[in-house]
Amino acid sequence: MRRQKYALGLDYGTNSCRALLVDLSDGTEMASHVFAYPTGEDGILLDPKDPNVARQNPADYITGAIECVKGVNRMARKSRKGFNAADIVGIGIDTTGSTPIPVDKNGTPLALLPKFSKNLNAMAWLWKDHTGHSEAAQITEVAAKMRPQYLAKCGGTYSSEWFWSKVLHCRNVAPDVFKAADSFVEHCDYMPALLSGDTNPKRLVRGVCSAGHKAMYCEEWNGLPDKAFLSKLDPALAPLRDRLFDKAVSADHLAGRLSEEWAAALGLQPGTAIAAGAFDAHMGAVGAGIREGVLVKILGTSTCDMMVMKANRKLADIPGVCGIVNGSILPDYYGIEAGQSAVGDIFLWFVNHLVPDSYGKTPDAKFINLAKAASRQKPGEHGLLALDWNNGNRTVLVDVRLSGLLLGQTLHTEAHEIYRALVEATAFGALTIIKRIEEYGVPIREIVNCGGLASKNPLLMQIYADVTGRPMKISRSDQTCALGAAIFGAVAAGREASGYDSIKEIQSAVSGVRTTVYQPNPANRKVYAEMYGLYHDLHDAFGTTTWSGRLNQVMKNMITLREKQRV
């Protein structure tokens, strides 16, 4: 009998982390364990005086690794007789990002030192920390003048969520922390280093996913931004560059091997391969089976739309697309990342703030009844049109200074009609991204959805199929991020250990889609084509400075459509 081989994926989300044990022969998800970060509010350290603050305690990451892996071990032993943790050939790790952690010379997070243990600025700076918004504006301004090529790769605007905005803000508001920091390490790079027993920031392996998408790293300009540029932002950043890194790698690289100490703590075999780290969405795309021609949509509070294209072909900068980084998803492929700033978050906002209790007492009950009532409507029957910009627009406008819009309400408009209009607005936003990517020469032949909304919201999936005119497939796994991480653990372990040569081979074995596929309904598609035209008018009128035209038709056409669809 062939010996069983497993890989372990560790997935660090915003509020909790999860370990997933995958049988490499067929992708069976044998065991998983979730750990909610104990520090702060839902795992996030907030500042009541500043809503932009979002930090995390690095100690939670460490406790999480131990609890999750031990939990998975226990569950696997129960569910499969003769399970042996020594058969776990590799570990992959994904995290949120950009989530940089200030560390000392040994790579120890400053937050773990007594001196800084209560200092918010010494914690991990979570991806959604926006305290560096004025620094982001400064970086965009300086780059636009000095290094426009830096901006071209990240959609034209540097974000407050990204590495340099956070580091520079730390320098500005917490010079003591900045001074004590020998380096800043992304959460996704810190974890593999930690488990391998060597967190020395000079030596630890940095992933190209975080480096390329968030820290302006690119081989075209020899890595990180040059010192002249950094000095212009702040003279203290130039010397920091020497204490960061020269080279970043894709996640199929080995970051290290499990140390004796950590093997004992986790109950695993010392020497187990650990892959270089990357972001959750990028590894999730791999878990969902990404390959050329496949758009993977990760649908959650916001969305990530991921594509890959062979890096030996010429790929134009796609205006308005968040980032194009060689190797950020698959080695030797450009990783193309687009996304919508709010999708599930818009529905949550609506349910929490604007849905009366006649739809249900709890948010869950409200969602069920809203969907039930909205499903009974034909497209356009509500006469409503919305823009999905409650949290700005990431792709293709790259503009946080936009807002939501709802049009078409009468004296009879009901909450479930608005809910449907909001779902449709996010679908129109998704179609805008698809069109933009294809216009720049990247054909989309298949769409695979993952994330909570994909499996739990059939109304949304059908509307997406009808609006885009494309079948909507759903990833078989509910945990594509952790599954993707496990795939990288296996590939980093090498053929001898894992039995596989390539990511593609492992994907064939462990990834897949469900049998349920949402097919576009031709009649609905026609109505949505008309509504998309009007959405597009609003999109360009409110979202661009170059638009000129008429808007008088928007309300009238929606009223005409409403009357037609109600007959």
Added chain:
Amino acid sequence: MRRQKYALGLDYGTNSCRALLVDLSDGTEMASHVFAYPTGEDGILLDPKDPNVARQNPADYITGAIECVKGVNRMARKSRKGFNAADIVGIGIDTTGSTPIPVDKNGTPLALLPKFSKNLNAMAWLWKDHTGHSEAAQITEVAAKMRPQYLAKCGGTYSSEWFWSKVLHCRNVAPDVFKAADSFVEHCDYMPALLSGDTNPKRLVRGVCSAGHKAMYCEEWNGLPDKAFLSKLDPALAPLRDRLFDKAVSADHLAGRLSEEWAAALGLQPGTAIAAGAFDAHMGAVGAGIREGVLVKILGTSTCDMMVMKANRKLADIPGVCGIVNGSILPDYYGIEAGQSAVGDIFLWFVNHLVPDSYGKTPDAKFINLAKAASRQKPGEHGLLALDWNNGNRTVLVDVRLSGLLLGQTLHTEAHEIYRALVEATAFGALTIIKRIEEYGVPIREIVNCGGLASKNPLLMQIYADVTGRPMKISRSDQTCALGAAIFGAVAAGREASGYDSIKEIQSAVSGVRTTVYQPNPANRKVYAEMYGLYHDLHDAFGTTTWSGRLNQVMKNMITLREKQRV
């Protein structure tokens, strides 16, 4: 001792009618009595198959007169020793409209005849009956070609709510009723005729308020629309013209004197003067003290904005203003009627459909808590901007094919913020009307508000003051329509009976404003001036065919304003 003199106002609303007894020496409202129409749903006969149907049983009007006047008599005797109903010198009557009633040769409503007692089409056609919408479109089309002057006086579009749309629809769908109808009489004309004991449609006094605003009556073209025009609509309308009327009068005219029979039924003195009838909003404006330079705003589910201008001066047609009719409010003055299609109705819609129970269990409780929370906000702090078009736009766009719009919502926008934005939107709509009227040479020196919202919604009143930059006064009486009717009763009675020569004199005695005046706050006014500029951009972009421009500034300026106001 001088003998007390009283006047009686009878006010027929949509769901109930009311009688009010007024002491003519000082306007003391001595007694009032309300009667809810017993037939149908809240007094309205509906058709479950057609939401456009809204009819009323004329029998309810008659019962209402008896119950209300008897009720007032009882209350007056209790509250004032020696009260003598013989001291009631005159009766005035206002009703909704256009509410035409098909009547036989004697002026008896067909609905009161056994043959038609169950026939919806033989009932009174309530103002908000919209069954004649295609007939309205036909009338607009034919008038635009043949008689553009007819349209110019009513804002450019003939409404389904008006006289000829209803009569023509009756002809189309109920030829038996149309054939049996010797004439059609407005509710406001029927009541004075009834009480005077002579409802003969050839003789009964017709009011110019209903004739001019709803039936295209104008002395410029010798009364009602000519036969050639009516024949073009339907050959049966030309002979009907002969059975309608040649002359319509203002409400200071005597319609008749109380018959012996009705005096006995009501407990009043036979021979008491009865004024010609008019609509509620028009008599309400008089009750609120209208005179040149005063804009009276009647704030309810929708609003009426009333002005007068001396008829010996030249007044241009004001584009987009519902109607300009000589004598419709005050004799020898042009009555100018503008209005917003929905104001209170928008708030009701929002509270009933989109406010969670965390604001309260009942609509009333929700209103209180929304207002409380919204009052704590500074203008623009919510970052929202709305268009008040959920029920179309009556003035100045005269377009029912428009809809609501809300812009600026984030992931944190709360219901009370939207409530405030909706109140502001109606204030911007009100300011648009004010500007239009003044642009055409009718200066507004004072604004008096009446109706439920004026006395019960201080947040709204303050916002209206801040948005318009003008003090908002509130009519002293809560029942300005019935008070206005009483004023007309007194003036129709003549000097000898009432002690007064003119409406102006009676207004000085009985009308007035409260001591509370909402003064514009200069800081808020400045913010609202900026927001009104953006509202105006949206207004013209979505509401006109001639607009061209940019809208990119709207969301951005609202975000900037929000940030400024939150500091």
